[in-house]
Amino acid sequence: MSKRNWGIGATKANLAVLLALVLAACTAEPPAVAEPTQPLIQATATFTPSPIPPTFTPSSDLSAPGDVGGVSTSPSPASASPDDLGEDQVATELAALAQRRIAQEQDVPINQVEIVSIEAYVWQDTSLGCPEPGQTYAPVAVDGYRIVLEVRDTLVIFHTDFDRAIPCDPDLEQLPES
Helix, strand or coil: CCCCCCHHHHHHHHHHHHHHHHHHHHHCCCCCCCCCCCCCCCCCCCCCCCCCCCCCCCHHHCCCHHHCCCCCCCCCCCCECHHHHCCCHHHHHHHHHHHHHHHHHHCCCHHHCEEEEEEEEEECCCCCCCCCCCCCCCCCCEEEEEEEEEECCEEEEEEECCCCEEECCCCCCCCCCC
């Protein structure tokens, strides 16, 4: 094997090539940046509603259910006929809900389910005055109504809060004292 002598001449040539590469790199133009393109489908803003968080209202600022639309919450609750409830939209809607439910359960036209009375109450716990045996209920005041309907000569009782109407067995019914 022969040994090559790379001596000073070879080193100068290598340095010249290296210098040429460095200078070329410093003087070269930077690569072109691509221009953004328009999307085929334009994005549109959408609105997603979010629930309104509950706010605290002191109980002294709340009105009793009887303060709305002329339904009274006296110690001996006064019954209201459907005609007296024209302004109490909550009582009217809850009575209509109870009517529809009974009409469907008994398979009768809704006009055969008559509203006998609607009384505003403040229930003493979450049972709404209709506790189920063996159940435990939170002891909080709950505004609502006692709705009595008649269908086929039978009285049907519902107790409500402002969101639901539940049937109440007269044997289990517990009305607040005042």
